[in-house]
Amino acid sequence: MDTAPQNNIINEVTNKEYEYGFVTDIETDFVPKGLNEDIVRLISRKKEEPEWLLDFRLKAFRHWLTLKQPNWGHLHLPQIDYQDIIYYAAPKKRSEKQSLDEVDPELLATFDKLGISLDEQKRLSGVAVDAVMDSTSVKTTFQDTLSKHGIIFMSFSEAVKNHPDLVRKHLGTVVPYTDNFFAALNSAVFSDGSFCYIPKGVRCPLELSTYFRINAANTGQFERTLIVAEEGAYVSYMEGCTAPQRDENQLHAAIVEIIAETDAEVKYSTVQNWYPGDKNGKGGVYNLVTKRGLCRGDRSKISWTQVETGSAITWKYPGCILKGDHSVGEFYSVAVTNNYQEADTGTKMIHLGKNTRSTIISKGISSGHSQNSYRGLVRVAPNAINARNYSQCDSLLLGDQCGAHTWPYVQCGNESSILEHEATTSKISEDQLFYCQQRGIPTEKAIGLIVNGYAKDVLNKLPMEFAVEAQKLLSITLEGSVG
Amino acid sequence: MLLNIKNLHVSIGGKEILKGLNLGVNEGEIHAIMGPNGTGKSTLAAAITGREGYEITEGEIWYKGKNIVGMSPDDRANEGIFLSFQYPVEIPGVSIQNFMRTAINAKREYNGQAPIPTVDFLKMMKEKQAMVEITEKLQNRFVNVGFSGGEKKKNEIFQMAMLEPSLAILDETDSGLDIDALRIVANGVNHLHRPDNAFVVITHYQRLLDYIVPDFVHVMYDGRIVKSGGKNLALELEEKGYEWIKESNL
Ligand SMILES: Nc1ncnc2c1ncn2[C@@H]1O[C@H](COP(=O)(O)OP(=O)(O)O)[C@@H](O)[C@H]1O
Ligand SMILES: [Mg+2]
Numbered sequence: 001m002d003t004a005p006q007n008n009i010i011n012e013v014t015n016k017e018y019e020y021g022f023v024t025d026i027e028t029d030f031v032p033k034g035l036n037e038d039i040v041r042l043i044s045r046k047k048e049e050p051e052w053l054l055d056f057r058l059k060a061f062r063h064w065l066t067l068k069q070p071n072w073g074h075l076h077l078p079q080i081d082y083q084d085i086i087y088y089a090a091p092k093k094r095s096e097k098q099s100l101d102e103v104d105p106e107l108l109a110t111f112d113k114l115g116i117s118l119d120e121q122k123r124l125s126g127v128a129v130d131a132v133m134d135s136t137s138v139k140t141t142f143q144d145t146l147s148k149h150g151i152i153f154m155s156f157s158e159a160v161k162n163h164p165d166l167v168r169k170h171l172g173t174v175v176p177y178t179d180n181f182f183a184a185l186n187s188a189v190f191s192d193g194s195f196c197y198i199p200k201g202v203r204c205p206l207e208l209s210t211y212f213r214i215n216a217a218n219t220g221q222f223e224r225t226l227i228v229a230e231e232g233a234y235v236s237y238m239e240g241c242t243a244p245q246r247d248e249n250q251l252h253a254a255i256v257e258i259i260a261e262t263d264a265e266v267k268y269s270t271v272q273n274w275y276p277g278d279k280n281g282k283g284g285v286y287n288l289v290t291k292r293g294l295c296r297g298d299r300s301k302i303s304w305t306q307v308e309t310g311s312a313i314t315w316k317y318p319g320c321i322l323k324g325d326h327s328v329g330e331f332y333s334v335a336v337t338n339n340y341q342e343a344d345t346g347t348k349m350i351h352l353g354k355n356t357r358s359t360i361i362s363k364g365i366s367s368g369h370s371q372n373s374y375r376g377l378v379r380v381a382p383n384a385i386n387a388r389n390y391s392q393c394d395s396l397l398l399g400d401q402c403g404a405h406t407w408p409y410v411q412c413g414n415e416s417s418i419l420e421h422e423a424t425t426s427k428i429s430e431d432q433l434f435y436c437q438q439r440g441i442p443t444e445k446a447i448g449l450i451v452n453g454y455a456k457d458v459l460n461k462l463p464m465e466f467a468v469e470a471q472k473l474l475s476i477t478l479e480g481s482v483g
Numbered sequence: 484m485l486l487n488i489k490n491l492h493v494s495i496g497g498k499e500i501l502k503g504l505n506l507g508v509n510e511g512e513i514h515a516i517m518g519p520n521g522t523g524k525s526t527l528a529a530a531i532t533g534r535e536g537y538e539i540t541e542g543e544i545w546y547k548g549k550n551i552v553g554m555s556p557d558d559r560a561n562e563g564i565f566l567s568f569q570y571p572v573e574i575p576g577v578s579i580q581n582f583m584r585t586a587i588n589a590k591r592e593y594n595g596q597a598p599i600p601t602v603d604f605l606k607m608m609k610e611k612q613a614m615v616e617i618t619e620k621l622q623n624r625f626v627n628v629g630f631s632g633g634e635k636k637k638n639e640i641f642q643m644a645m646l647e648p649s650l651a652i653l654d655e656t657d658s659g660l661d662i663d664a665l666r667i668v669a670n671g672v673n674h675l676h677r678p679d680n681a682f683v684v685i686t687h688y689q690r691l692l693d694y695i696v697p698d699f700v701h702v703m704y705d706g707r708i709v710k711s712g713g714k715n716l717a718l719e720l721e722e723k724g725y726e727w728i729k730e731s732n733l
Contacts, residue, residue, distance in 0.1 A: 430535070435572040435626075438532055439586040439642065440560035440593065449585055453576025453625065 031088040033218070037061060040188050043088045047157050047191075050164060060177035060187030067181045073315050073344035074373040074405055077286065085251055087189045089219040131211050142206060151235075152197035153208050156224055159195030166197060170228055174257040174294045174321070182253040182315075183290045186222045190255065193223035198233035198264075207463050209238040220251040227257070229264035231297065236267040236463055249312060250275075254289045262297025262324065267305070269462050274310035281340025281369075284312025291318035295327035298353070303330040305461040308343060317375065319348030322356035322384075329358040332458040336451075337370035337402070346376035346407075351384040351417070360391040363455045367398035373405040382413040389418075395425040396454050398447070484545070485510050485681050486531070486650055491542035493523075493530045499540070500526045502706035508650070511678040515692055515717060516685045518703030519725045524685045525569055527703075528654045532566045533559050546650065561593035563649030567639040567656045569685075574626040579638065580608065582626050583645050590646070611644040615671050633664040640671040647675070652683045657691040669694030689717040704728050 031042050040061050044054040069079060146153050152163060159167050177187035194210040212223060229235055239256075252274060258266050268291075277284025287310070293302035304318040320329030331347035349358035358378065366372035372395065380387045395404035406423050428450050436446035452459065459467055486508040493501035500523045508514055516524055529537045531544060533556040543550050551559055574582065588598045599607075612618070615637050627635050636656050643651055656668055672682060672695050684695055692700075692714065700716040701708045709728060710716065720728070 429572075431572045432574055434534055434556060435568065435574070436582075436586075437556040438560050438566050438568075439582070439646065440557050440589045441586055442555075442557045442589060445585065445589065449577055449582070450574060453574055456576035 029090045030086050030219075033086050034083040035061075035085070035087055035189065039087055043189055043191070046088065046090075047160070049160060052168060053160060056172065056177070057188050057190075060184050061189075063177055064181065064184035064188055067184055070181055073375075074371060074407075075313050075315060075342045075344050077288075077313055077315070080251060080286070082185075084218070086219045087222070088191055090191075145206065146204075149202050149205065150199040151202060151204055152195065154195055156190075156193040156195050156226065159226075163195070163197070166228070167195065167226065170226055170257065170259055172257075174259060174292050175255050175290050179290060182288045183255055186224060186253045186255045186290070189220075190222045190224040193225040193254070195225070196227045196235065196237060198229045198235045200230040200261075201232045202230075203233070204235040207236050207238060209240065211240045218248070218250075220253065222252075223254045225254070225256040227266055227268070228259045229261060229266050229300075231261045232263045233261070234265045236269070238269045238271075238463055240271050240273070249277075249283060250285045252285050252287050252289070252311075254291075256289070256291040256318070258293035258302055260293065260295050260297065260300035260302050260327075263299050264297060265301040265303075266293065267303045267463075268293070268318070270304075270306040270308075271462075272306065272308045272310050272314070275312075276310045276341050277312040277339065279339045279368075281312070284341070285310065287311035287314045287316065289314075289316040291316060292348075293318075293320045293329070295320060295322050295324050295329060295353075295356075297327070298324040299326045299328075300324050301328040301330075303328075303332070303461070304347065305330075305332040305458065306334070306345075307455075307458070307462070308333065308335040308345060311343075312341060314341075314343040314345050316345050317348055317377075319350065319377075320358065321350045321352065322358065322387075323352045324356075325353040326355045326357075327353055328356070331358075331360045331362070331376075332461045333362045333374075334365065334455040334458045335362070335372055335374075336365045336367075337372045338366070338368040339370060340368070341370045343371070344373040344375055346374045348377040349379070349389060351378075351380040351387040351389070353384060355386045356384055357388045358390075360389070360393070361457055362391075362393045363458055364393075364395045364404050365398065365451055365454070366395070366402035366404050369401050371403045371405070373407065375407040375409075377409040377411070378419055379411040380413050380417045380419070385414055385416045387414075387417040387419075389420065391419075391421045393421075393423045394454070395423075396451070397425065397427050398451075484508065485547065486683075487543075487545040488531075489543045489545070491527075491530065491544065492540045493526055494538045494540050495526070495536060500706055501530065503542070504703075504707055506701065506708060508681045508683060510649075510681055512699065513672075513676065513682045513684065513695060513697045515695075515697040515700045516683060516703055516708075517687065517689075517700065517717065517720060518728075520687075522703045523706045524703055525654055526706075528566055528569075528652045528683075528685065531559075531652060532556055532564060557589065558593070560646075561590045563680075565643050565646055565648035565651045567636070567643060567651065567653040569654040569656075569658070571627045571630075571635040571639055573628045575628050577626050579624055579626055583608070583642065586642075586646060607645065611641055614644055614674055615641045616667050617641055632659045633661065636660060636668060637664060640668050644671060644675060647680075649680050650683070651675075651680070652685065654685045655687060656684075657686055657688060665691065666694060689721040692717050702728055 031039055040057050044057055175183050177184045196208055198204050227237060258268060260266050274285035274287055295302055302320050308314055318331060322329050329349050335343045335345050337343050346362060347360055360376055362374045364372040364374055374393045376391065378389045391408060393406050397404055404425055408421055410419055412419055428447060432450055433443060433446050436449060437443060484507050488504060488506040491501050491504040492499060518524055530539060533554060539552050544552050584604055591598060617637060630638065639656060657665055660668065697714055700712055700714060702710040702720060
């Protein structure tokens with residue numbers, strides 16, 4: 001049957017305007033454009049950092065100079081001009097932020113508009129937020145509640161000042177600056193991000209969340225997040241992000257490091273909604289991110305859930321190093337691409353300990369002229385006896401101009417481990433669409449419904465508050481209470 | 484007249500399937516359409532419900548005083564046309580509850596009404612489930628996924644009960660049903676039958692018509708209605724077989 005009408009419908013659905021494309025007019029403190037040792041020193045000085053941290057940055061920078069931008073992804077990532085980027089931009093502060101009254105009202109309004117209220121009274125209870133605009137943290141809510149439990153949740157910069165030993169102990173232990181080109185870049189120039197520490201035996205009573213916003217033009221965002229869960233601790237952490245609509249591309253190269261000690265559990269959820277570029281592929285964020293968790297202790301567990309809908313180019317592989325015996329790694333991903341977006345995303349599960357288990361569920365949804373790739377590595381070390389991995393990689397195609405690709409890499413170093421891999425590729429069928437329409441559901445809602453159903457296994461893993469946003473992003477109309 | 488089809492010609496991929504079909508249905512009536520396989524019964528249902536790919540080359544479909552040719556399938560549905568599918572479609576990951584709520588709210592939006600309050604919706608689900616004797620929890624079951632043939636058909640009747648259409652077309656809803664399921668399906672229809680709505684029941688067997696008593700029976704052959712009559716026509720057809728129709732038409 002003729003697919004043209006269906007393609008038209010899909011075009012309409014996928015050409016929706018980006019809702020978060022506005023720019024906040026706020027006084028911003030920039031460093032000069034370009035990158036060299038002086039810039040690295042300047043960033044460090046602006047942040048009033050200790051000598052060891054400047055040292056770390058400089059080592060990373062010098063290493064970065066020896067590296068080349070990687071080009072193995074199934075992506076059209078152009079050679080970026082790293083001298084044409086501003087590496088530090090911060091909203092000018094009136095004073096040290098602490099109380100809400102002291103935060104610039106323009107900033108509060110910005111986050112309100114994004115649906116992230118920083119007013120604790122107005123927040124849904126149960127979620128503490130660290131709001132980061134460009135290179136600095138604007139406000140962290142509920143710090144009092146958290147500190148009662150001994151939990152540290154603050155911007156990375158504050159953590160460097162207030163808890164230097166903790167930061168120094170863990171920084172770069174999961175993602176060393178030598179890891180890859182973008183990790184080295186981030187380690188040299190990282191600006192702000194969140195630091196989170198859950199002491200031994202504590203179950204964090206709130207969902208912790210960081211909201212990243214790029215605002216300034218020609219500016220890269222290089223945030224760095226470090227989460228440490230001590231023995232028996234538990235935390236659920238969420239990350240959200242948006243950026244203004246601009247014609248030029250913007251670089252985002254972040255690092256997230258997670259450490260889970262014995263019996264600790266960390267759930268990390270992301271709804272990535274950076275500006276994807278316009279429908280002709282102009283502009284958009286280059287999202288080049290290194291995220292990794294280390295299950296250091298026995299029976300520890302790290303779980304990544306991501307809903308990737310934004311960015312012109314996405315290059316990220318949140319992974320787990322399963323070092324402790326019986327440790328567990330999970331990766332649940334929905335990646336949606338449309339127009340000219342390109343995503344090359346997946347995970348790395350490195351089994352080192354005995355009886356370690358990992359689960360990978362990846363759902364790619366492509367439409368328009370986009371390219372959507374799953375790339376995943378499962379490696380089982382010789383000593384990791386009785387390791388288990390289950391991988392399921394599904395691709396859903398909307399229309400016939402987009403591409404879906406799956407690159408699973410498997411390296412198994414012993415005989416006692418069992419690795420399973422399943423993959424499917426499907427299209428939304430005309431039968432399904434008509435069935436919905438015959439029940440009165442208009443086409444675009446029907447597509448949303450079907451896509452939501454397709455991604456259900458992953459969306460179910462998101463914390464409530466995020467699930468709602470994610471469902472909306474997948475153009476879903478149902479209210480959360482039923483269904 | 485609720486539905487008035489005049490001289491309908493329908494082609495699929497350039498091949499003419501319906502070749503000048505006429506059918507009039509008033510409110511309050513039940514019509515049965517019978518006929519051999521491949522004669523165009525499902526094509527008729529698809530044309531009335533506006534399925535893409537079914538090209539109307541000639542003729543008109545009047546429904547509630549409007550010629551609906553060219554109207555989108557969802558608008559037709561929201562105007563009260565319902566089709567119980569011969570082959571209900573699976574939608575993985577979408578619960579029946581979510582599906583029904585989305586459908587009901589789409590209709591309400593179409594009519595300029597606010598979404599249905601959750602309490603009312605849940606009450607309605609319970610009521611209609613009881614009517615078609617579905618006992619399990621539908622918030623956990625995905626649309627038609629892993630359903631037996633009988634369950635799928637019961638689910639169609641359940642959806643019909645939820646959406647309360649003005650014109651319901653049942654396309655071989657009885658095929659492959661055991662006697663219990665057949666009774667449940669028929670009960671559902673009889674329960675919903677009112678003076679202001681109508682049913683078009685497409686069936687292969689006269690058996691269903693023992694439970695759903697039609698006002699009119701039409702026999703289709705080669706893209707046309709070739710014979711119409713009362714309930715007795717179905718019995719006659721059963722007795723003499725479709726060969727009788729074919730012969731009388733050659
Ligand atoms: N999608 C389609 N593409 C091509 N031919 C079709 C399609 N659907 C039905 N037909 C043809 O149209 C004719 C009528 O089919 P149908 O309406 O399903 O008959 P019935 O429901 O009476 O068994 C058959 O010859 C069938 O092969
Ligand atoms: Mg048929």
